[in-house]
Amino acid sequence: MRELVYYIAVSLDGFIAGPHGEFDAFPVEGDHMETLVREYPDTLPTDIAGLQGIDQSSGRFSTVVMGWNTYVIGPENGMPSSYRHLEQIVFSRRHHADEENLRTTAEDPVDVVSELRAREGGDIWLCGGADLATQLRGQIDRLVLKHNPVVLGGGIPLFHAGHYAPAEFDLVRSRDYASGVVISEYER
Template identity: 60%
Template sequence: MRELIYYVAVSLDGYIAGPEGQFDAFLVEGDHLAGINAEFGDTIPTDIAAHLGIDQSGGRFSTVLMGAATHAVGLPDMPSPYRHLEQVVFTHRELEPAENLTTTDANPVEVVRELKQRGEGSGGGRDGGTGDIWLCGGADLASQLHGEIDRLVLKRQPFLFGSGIPLFAPGDYAPVRFDHVRTRDFDSGVALTEYVRRP
């Protein structure tokens, strides 16, 4: 079955963006870029990857999920930021039509369960929807989907925001246990840490 993977950059104090939604403090230079992009190149916006010469044809993901605020980060320049993937934006607002992008106000849990049933998570982002599912953000969507997240891949950034948008919005649910899979440390201070949901 396909996995839902919450892959996101996060500060040491647990924020994925600052108080106004800003994320410009995240390090965009350093040895972590090449290491992370080699493994997760399919999480780079399509046009940026093309500009950098990054091949996205054999990536891990075939679908990306976003809340409206996460999708809005690229507007108006990138209405379809990850058009090499199937993009699903959860919103009650009407958005302009964009290539390979679907909007829905359906229950995120039901949508994810349907997506997971499509096929086995064997990678290959352009293979017709059978690669894994990338939860791009944001905090409210992650909180709603906490019970469906199979894996966390956190790009821990070496600074504190102090306040802002948390990794998960506050929710009324029991503790969920994840087991550490690996951590890869970079000289830049960024660490890529992966956890898998305990059965």
């Protein structure tokens, strides 16, 4: 069965972005980048991977799911379909995008992920954001957290507060880098 993997950068204080969605405090250079490019080439935007000659065909994901605020980062930076090498599903009740290999939907994310799991293919990447991650929390099979050596002090959390229901995950791998980044992988 396909796994839903929440693969995301996070600050030491648990934020995936600043108060206005900014994520420029997270390092994009350093020794951790070799691991990310080797193990998760499919999580790089299609255009960036193409410019750098990175083969994305060996990645683990065939689908990416994200909320509108995560999606819109691409178009705001000149990439209307950031992950067109993957099946892209963007959840929004108010907005619509008509781009290559992208579907915008107002459907229940749990229902959509359940349908995706039943199909053949690679794993499903939960790209962000916190609202969607909170809705899908009970569906997440694996967390891959790129802990960055920065404290944001506020912003968009990894998950929004909500109904208290602990979900246990086991640490299966953790790697630390000279850059200060620690990549931790947990499975349910």
